Each structure stands twice: as structure tokens, then as C-alpha cells.
Amino acid sequence: LNGFANVPGCSxxxxxxxxxxxxxxxxxxxxxxxxxxxxxxxxxxxxxxxNVGPDFSDPVHGANAGFLTYTIDQNYFPSMSVMQxxxxxxxxxxxxxxxxxxxxxxxxxxxxxxxxxLAQEFGVDPSQEGITLIIKxxxxxxITCNPNAGESRKFHSSSHxxxxxLRAGSMGQCSEMFREATGHGLKPTIPTVTPSGECGCPGAxxxxxxxxxxxxxxxxxxxxxxxxxxxxxxxCRYSSHATHSTSPMPNPSTTGGPGPNPGCDCDGxxxxxxxxxxxxxxxxxxxxxxxxKNDCRYCGHDNLPQCEDTQPTTAxxxxxTTGGPGPNPGCDCDGxxxxxxxxxxxxxxxxxxxxxxxxKNDCRFCGHDNLPQCExxxxxxxxxxxxxxxxxxxxxxxxxxxxxxxxxxxxxxxxSACGKSDCRFCGxxxxxxxx
Numbered sequence: 040l041n042g043f044a045n046v047p048g049c050s051x052x053x054x055x056x057x058x059x060x061x062x063x064x065x066x067x068x069x070x071x072x073x074x075x076x077x078x079x080x081x082x083x084x085x086x087x088x089x090n091v092g093p094d095f096s097d098p099v100h101g102a103n104a105g106f107l108t109y110t111i112d113q114n115y116f117p118s119m120s121v122m123q124x125x126x127x128x129x130x131x132x133x134x135x136x137x138x139x140x141x142x143x144x145x146x147x148x149x150x151x152x153x154x155x156x157l158a159q160e161f162g163v164d165p166s167q168e169g170i171t172l173i174i175k176x177x178x179x180x181x182i183t184c185n186p187n188a189g190e191s192r193k194f195h196s197s198s199h200x201x202x203x204x205l206r207a208g209s210m211g212q213c214s215e216m217f218r219e220a221t222g223h224g225l226k227p228t229i230p231t232v233t234p235s236g237e238c239g240c241p242g243a244x245x246x247x248x249x250x251x252x253x254x255x256x257x258x259x260x261x262x263x264x265x266x267x268x269x270x271x272x273x274x275c276r277y278s279s280h281a282t283h284s285t286s287p288m289p290n291p292s293t294t295g296g297p298g299p300n301p302g303c304d305c306d307g308x309x310x311x312x313x314x315x316x317x318x319x320x321x322x323x324x325x326x327x328x329x330x331x332k333n334d335c336r337y338c339g340h341d342n343l344p345q346c347e348d349t350q351p352t353t354a355x356x357x358x359x360t361t362g363g364p365g366p367n368p369g370c371d372c373d374g375x376x377x378x379x380x381x382x383x384x385x386x387x388x389x390x391x392x393x394x395x396x397x398x399k400n401d402c403r404f405c406g407h408d409n410l411p412q413c414e415x416x417x418x419x420x421x422x423x424x425x426x427x428x429x430x431x432x433x434x435x436x437x438x439x440x441x442x443x444x445x446x447x448x449x450x451x452x453x454x455s456a457c458g459k460s461d462c463r464f465c466g467x468x469x470x471x472x473x474x
Contacts (some may be wrong), residue, residue, distance in 0.1 A: 040103050040329035042128065043093040049087075067133035069153040069168070071186075073107075074200050075128040076146040081107040083129050085137030102129070136171040143177045149200055150213035153188040165189035172213060180220050184213035238264035246276050256395065257328050261418055266325070303335035305382055309346050311336040323328070328400055329382070337382075368401035372439060374459055376413050378403040395460070396442070430462035436473050438463040 042048045049062040088105035094102050100108050104339035111125035118208050158168040169187025173447035193209040194200050197295040243258035267275040303310045312336050313320040314327035326337035338346040370377045378389040381394035381401050390409050393404035406413040440447040440459050441454035449471050465473040
């Protein structure tokens, strides 16, 4: 890399075996890594690479003048969740400006400068350990970004780059700007929900396992939120700081919300239109989705709201432990059975495990992994994968493997599309191909 002879503070240090360049403490030489698919040869301009003729002999291959050759990791094994195991690398000087040319969209890139631990060892703020990088695309566009050691390293898996972590805020500024410039801006993999611990009502946390149903799910009227940490509720799994109300549930206005019961025909439920507006519901969605209907709310027992208007206030009966499952009246997804105990999680011997199968309140996944055994003629077939689509939002397909994350080759990537447990986003970004 004879171009470093032109950098003040660096000099040639030949010895009997090798020749190289040494820089003093004023020159902070670090590593630039670009994890990427093969885009052919790229070129880097800047300190250490300017004003020298390229040496294309082996093993230099022009690297002294900034010509970067794609290198594949020999230990890389292709995987659905692991990005291609190769890319480009070069030495750079912290605080300097470099230009990288000839890039084009062939897939995601991840630009990495130095290492946060190395910066900390030198007593430097990792966010200050970086460079200015000007990226020139082959279509004439130019973007300027500032990769540094303080950027997220969430994309690192135990082997190469985990594509499931390539999201806004976790793949670096250059990588996100490259996506935007090439028309591949980041999109959500599931409908937007509030982050962990902030579901919007007291005593609830964001819990992705609610896609399989369970006790406390549908908290705040949000599918992926679960009531936790309170009496007769599961322990909080992800956020020990979830806010819990210590005062009794508020008494809602008697002029709004509940009304005559137009079809909430399961025990201990009332009709309540506030269930459709969880942001303004004084109960935050507690008890909603009773009878499997949006505007029905369980009431009058446990910590649920009081029943109002003409709704009977009797508590839901305890089903016999041998009862519950029965002939399947519409649980039409693989490995699911009809089970009325799902409507009474407090008395369900399985605590709601597997409930909300097929997106229906009284359907339970069964017969695989740690789920209950199937009863009453429930289907126990394995999850074959994509099938005829009932997923009515853009870029989504029906895929029953979403209901079996332990055996899903994509690890649940893109599942719960359209708000349905067996729908998967597909065909864009790093999503699985549509089938």
C-alpha cells in the first residue's frame, strides 16, 4: 500500500523479510468493511490511495490505488436469514474524507468503520471514531454519510450478517441512505405497533409471542400487546417496568360506549363500541374481543370492567377440565382445534396457550411443539407453507408456517401481515419471495 507513503506521519519501514508502512500516533489507521453482494470492482479515493499508480500484480490487485476486489468468506454457508458472506475492505484514516465509486443496487450493503470496543480502549467516544464517506452510484447519484464506530452492530450474528436485523436504526447511516437512493427504502415487516413496554394502557407490554395467542393478549386492543404483572396475569417477560394502575378501574361515562347487546352471545360479555377505539377507551381495550367480536367486551368478573345496561353480570362459568374442545366450527388453519376455554383464560388449564389460532378467539393451535394435544377431531397436519391467499393487504401471502416458528425456515420473518397470524409479507426488501 505505497500510497500511505504520501500521508504525513507515515513512512516505509523495510526489513529483511517484508516491507510495509508505519504511521505515528497522529494517524489513526482503522478498518473499513463493506458487507455486500458482488458488485464487481469498486474504487476508493482518499488519503493513502491517491497519487500512486495501481499495482495489479498478485496479491495487490490494485488495492494500493484504492481498487477494491470482492472477497467471499470461505466458511460462509447460505441461509435464509444470513446475508451473503462477502464484501470489500480497506484501511482508512479516522477523521478523513473518502470517495467510494461504482456502486449499484444488487442487494443490501452494510458499511462498518473500526470497532466500538477499540475506540473505548483508546478512550475515544465511538461516535467520533469515523470518516466522511461520499458514495457515487453508477447512475450518477451521490450520497454523503458518516460511518463510525458508534453505529449499531445489531446486524452482527454469530455467523455473518443477520438480514432480520437490517432495519432502520440498526444497519448504519450509509446503508440506509444507499437503500433510499436506489429506490429500496426500508419498509416495516409487520403492521406498526408501539414499542416494548409502551402499548398505551396501564399494565401492558409489547410481546411478539402473542401472535400465537395466550393469556392477557389483545391488551389495549393491540394484537401484540399483553397484560402482565398484575393479579391473575402472566409475569412481564420483556419490560419489568410496565406501568400498572394501583387504583380501581375507572367508571366510564354512562352515556357512551355500552349499549343493548346486538350479538355478544357468550357468557359475561357486553356490547361496547369503545373497543374499536382503544386510544380513547378508558379501559385500554381490557376484555375486548369477547365472543370473538370486535365490539364485545368481557365484564363483571376478575379485574374486568363492570357490566352495564342490559348485560347480565354473572361471571363466566368454569368449564370442566375434560371439556372445551369440540367439533371444529371454523378453525380452518392447520393444527388448530375449536376450544371454548380460550374465552376464559383465567380458568383455562393451559393459560391461553395457543389461543387465537386462525385469528379466531375460540380456536387453539395444538398437537405440535409445546402446545396442548389436539382433541375433538382437530387437524394435526404439519404446516406445509404457502397456500391460497386470504391475505388482503399489499405484498402478502398466506403461509401456515408462520404458526410454527420453531420450524419456519424464515424464523417468522414477515409474519402477521395484514394483522393475521398466517399471513407473511413477501417479495420486497429482504422478505421471502412470494409464492
